Amino acid sequence: MSDTDKIGGQGGAGAAARVSPWLVTRGGGLLSALASVLITMVGLLFITFIIGRVMPIDPVLAVVGDRASQEVYDAAYKEMGLDKPLLVQFGIFLQDVVQGDFGRSNLTARPVSEDIARVFPATLELATLGVLIGVVLGVPFGVIAAVHQGRWPDHLVRLFGLFGYSMPIFWLGLIGLVIFYRQLDWVGGPGRLDIFYVDMIPSVTGMILIDSLIAGDMTIFRNAVHHIVLPASILGYYSLAYISRMTRSFMIEELGKEYITTARVKGLSEGAVIWRHALGNVLIPLITVIALSYANLLEGSVLTETIFAWPGLGQYITTALLSADMNAVLGGTVVVGLCFILLNKLSDVLYRVVDPRAR
């Protein structure tokens, strides 16, 4: 798919968002928004649930192990409610979810909600920092490339982006560790903190960068920064590659429009033309691009989490999937689904902030 196709698609999404004016008529709009979120979530859960049940993995065997006797197996089969019809199982599951109970994970022996409260903040922290790096560097890079289209700054940015696209992330992660951790000793190693600092501050948000600030412990904060900077930079590099490429193509299209020529003829400075007029107008599709990269990072990057021994959502869901730990998979799916929906809504709000026509 070419860039222009994507722009078309996102333009469509933007237009659709403008039609549902929940900021304007809050009451009814909020209700219908809630209803659409609910329907989406139930659909998402249903599909995940069915896929989980038809997978050729025996969830009972996954729990009791190969050595279990038939008696043990049968007891576990019943306990997991697998003797009931599929739809009844889904109904029971849904009922529990409504009450905030996602059941227990077979793998961690804990309530899934407790697991997610532990692993999601780790991913949230990493993804947020990653996308920040991606935006802060990616947008200006894209703008610069567009302005200098076809000349060396453009080539440089595109080459840099291409490198980011084509390198396997686990390779980049390992090379990063070898250079910055083992050789140069600039960053902390794998894990979220040096082991001496683990569990030394109370967990409030689960995000160590924030918890250490709340506790006022700058030593731990600095240590957490040393640990997160490398994996976040690597994730950031990936979203940078995507964001700068999209920014570039949006900008090139925008800079070719007539009003830009008009602005230049009017004698506006080149800086004002580029950074205020052109960039201002590509912000709307850009917000969608950024929201999408952010949502992708929030799903958790399994490879990055594996290399950096980062106990996040990606590893959690993957391990759960491979072991047919369906409660954990479904719980994780809800979180990822919610992230996408919330980011979508957030984009809607931001459209209105940056687009005067939508106010």
Next chain:
Amino acid sequence: MRLTRRLAGLALAAAAAMPFALAPAPASAETPPNMLVIAATIDDIVSLDPQESFEFSGSDILNNMYGSLVSFDPADLSKGYVPDIAESWEISGDGKVYTFKIRDGLKFHSGNPVTAKDVEFSLRRAVAMKKTPSFILTQFGFTEDNMGETLVAVDDSTFQLTTDKKYATSFVLNCLTATIAYIVDSETVKANEQDGDWGNTWLKTNSAGSGAYKLVNWKPNEAYTLEANADYWRGAPAMQRVIVRHIPESATQRLLLERGDVDIARNLNPEDIAAVEGAEGIAVDSDLRGRIMYFSMNQKHPILSKPKVREALKYLADYEGMANSFLRGQYTVHQAFLPLTYMGELKDQPYSLNVEKAKALLAEAGHADGFEVEIIVRTAQERVEIAQTLQQNFAKAGITATISQATGKQTLAKYRSREFDIYVGAWGPDYPDPHTNADTFSHNPDNSDEAGLTGKLAWRNGWDIPEMTAMTEAALVEGDREVRAQMYVDIQKEWQRTAPFVPMFQKIEQIARRDSVSGFVTGSAITAAFYWSVTK
């Protein structure tokens, strides 16, 4: 537009922040002298309840937190079972009643004294909860109905168990060293009981033991932390704290070890082992573990069930070739079902790659032109490589093998339902007695499909062996240790000749450690890791 200016401002701020982010970290010192840090893959732990846990990493942590009536001495595993919570024991004349005298003055981590009541509670708990490893105890005839009479605390310091018939003493005591028979603090566990679950929900993520270490916390897929129990009866451990971090990637484990951020790395792959071997400050140890890698032939298959064909295939595995190439350092050639170092071990290696001999055997069986078979194997690198090597050598004798790869759970399902031709896989012992493997490899009391003895590999392979089943049962009740060991040697010799199983390798664990660390015991083939003996 204000926003763009803000964006530009942010970009500037980020640019200014970059040098800060990359500023040198405080030079990371070695781990503290009284702390042991281990990098390992521990995502297989699903429960810390000893009466439920049945995973490798779970055994490691539990072995350090709990005591049992009899256990192993970390200083010398070859001694076999030695007194632990039980100071001594007596066996009745008919060989069915075992009376244990509980050691005086032992305390749980909670401060509660360790009494015969706790032993009674723990063993009954194992029987009543019916979790997967419960068969290790219920094979002596204990049931929920009779445990009131068969597992009894006579008084605070005397515990008595009564088996349903006479068994080899070594068999009973070996089984009591298993994780399932670890003694839990009955008062603490009872206090955390919910809906008659014997405290299972609580104990899955907590500890109530009397061992060398107590649990500080376990974060699944992340780490567990243990703290020394200064009152441990064998003496306080040297390492005040033990932290085992879940590091899934071998290369990451290696980096941490090289930097000194961990003391021991347990899961380095052969490439990383080769890289750290001889590196300054790092030492590598090898230790035999219990896992046996084998392939087996379904006896419901019309061709594979012919004795000459079975024998032919045993000459078509390149044992030495594999052990010296892609399995180097990870596996050693071994051709019997009991792991080396087990009582009754058999070291004979009668088979080697011999295509001519295999061809002759196939011709005798009427398959000089070969035949077609399917090999099922789970998608795991070393197993797939073994399957491919077999495939190549089978081809030399005219046998066309196709390899079907699938996830472990899928392959296992086919294997358990007897729907396969050839299976390539591994088996690890469940408890430190020869019967653990004899029970699965050479015991099959009912070969019918309806019997559904899915736990026994002999049944899964449709191997009908009334005589060998009787021999295996006889070894189970032989009281004399030496005679019993010889019986297993004899069974394995016969088995090696006739079985549809072709054991090829036994697992070796290579542990890379900082050379300042000593005394780490993996538990070898028979038990789990000990942190108590570690010093730096």
